[in-house]
Amino acid sequence: AKLNTLAKAASKLYFGTATDNPELTDTGYTAILDDNTQFGQITPANSMKWDAIEPEQGVFTFTEGDQIADLAMTNAMLLRGHNCVWYNQLPSWVSDGTFTVAQLTSVIQNHCSTLVGHYKGQVYAWDVVNEPFNDDGTWRTDVFFNTLGTSYPQIALEAASQADPNAKLYINEYNIEFAGPKATALLSLVESLKSAGVPLDGVGFQCHFIVGEVSGSGLQTQLSTFAAQGVEVALTELDIRMTLPETPALLAQQKTDYNSVITACMSVESCVGITVWDWTDKYSWVPSTFSGQGAACPWDENFVKKPAFDGIAAAL
Numbered sequence: 442a443k444l445n446t447l448a449k450a451a452s453k454l455y456f457g458t459a460t461d462n463p464e465l466t467d468t469g470y471t472a473i474l475d476d477n478t479q480f481g482q483i484t485p486a487n488s489m490k491w492d493a494i495e496p497e498q499g500v501f502t503f504t505e506g507d508q509i510a511d512l513a514m515t516n517a518m519l520l521r522g523h524n525c526v527w528y529n530q531l532p533s534w535v536s537d538g539t540f541t542v543a544q545l546t547s548v549i550q551n552h553c554s555t556l557v558g559h560y561k562g563q564v565y566a567w568d569v570v571n572e573p574f575n576d577d578g579t580w581r582t583d584v585f586f587n588t589l590g591t592s593y594p595q596i597a598l599e600a601a602s603q604a605d606p607n608a609k610l611y612i613n614e615y616n617i618e619f620a621g622p623k624a625t626a627l628l629s630l631v632e633s634l635k636s637a638g639v640p641l642d643g644v645g646f647q648c649h650f651i652v653g654e655v656s657g658s659g660l661q662t663q664l665s666t667f668a669a670q671g672v673e674v675a676l677t678e679l680d681i682r683m684t685l686p687e688t689p690a691l692l693a694q695q696k697t698d699y700n701s702v703i704t705a706c707m708s709v710e711s712c713v714g715i716t717v718w719d720w721t722d723k724y725s726w727v728p729s730t731f732s733g734q735g736a737a738c739p740w741d742e743n744f745v746k747k748p749a750f751d752g753i754a755a756a757l
């Protein structure tokens with residue numbers, strides 16, 4: 442069974458994965474990645490972020506982003522652009538907070554329109570705004586909010602829309618996969634942007650989960666609730682980590698958890714696709730970010746399929 446083939450047969454647009462430039466020199470890795478019956482979509486894990494694309498004001502470096510975009514084209518895979526505006530991996534020339542309202546507005550407009558315009562026609566969907574909220578539902582007090590208040594998503598979305606009118610424009614967030622203050626805050630932002638006619642097409646559910654702490658039915662409810670606002674939804678960064686070492690019991694629970702997450706997307710018509718945040722434990726971001734945790738992906742670090750793979754396939 443191949444995951445993208447199964448997803449498309451079940452009328453989803455894609456099953457995909459994150460990837461990153463340094464991994465592409467690993468021929469064992471690319472031998473599996475390059476199969477578009479397995480992965481019909483890729484997302485660059487780092488090379489389209491602000492620090493990679495515009496490290497100095499007005500200096501744009503697309504080489505590594507282009508490598509991922511070219512790979513998507515060569516392999517006939519959809520491409521998700523990630524991302525335009527985010528507090529993290531943001532160069533200090535932006536984050537140091539010395540811009541006026543007018544200046545930061547034009548900095549955002551120039552960044553978003555140059556980035557999205559460069560890849561015009563090549564990107565299925567852009568994460569235009571990434572992680573705007575704190576877990577308690579307040580706005581993240583980054584340079585964008587501190588300078589521009591609640592208006593910055595609209596500024597970014599409008600610039601992106603003008604640069605590529607055919608790309609789906611998303612807000613991407615985590616800890617909205619269950620009911621709570623953060624999901625409520627994002628839902629009300631989506632409502633207000635839609636009613637103001639701002640170009641917003643989708644909401645991305647990152648889905649960085651923990652084995653044994655996954656509620657598929659809770660996720661399905663949230664996907665439906667957001668879709669009812671007239672947006673599509675997608676699982677954009679799925680992984681399910683565990684406290685190491687991995688055990689047969691943890692791997693079995695992980696299979697169950699992957700199955701219930703995929704089932705949630707399959708049960709919601711507006712859920713267009715699923716992206717794992719890399720398919721192999723060899724290149725997962727988890728161990729370096731969450732101390733003592735890992736083994737979050739459906740393939741192990743030797744590129745052998747884990748029980749999680751079968752959990753995914755069975756749900757598609």
Ligand code: XIL
Pocket residue numbers: 486487571647678726
């Ligand atoms: C991660 C990358 O995978 C890492 O390589 C990098 O060091 C940090 O960022 N949410 C996001 C992604 O939206 O951009 C993050 O990606 C993971 C969390």
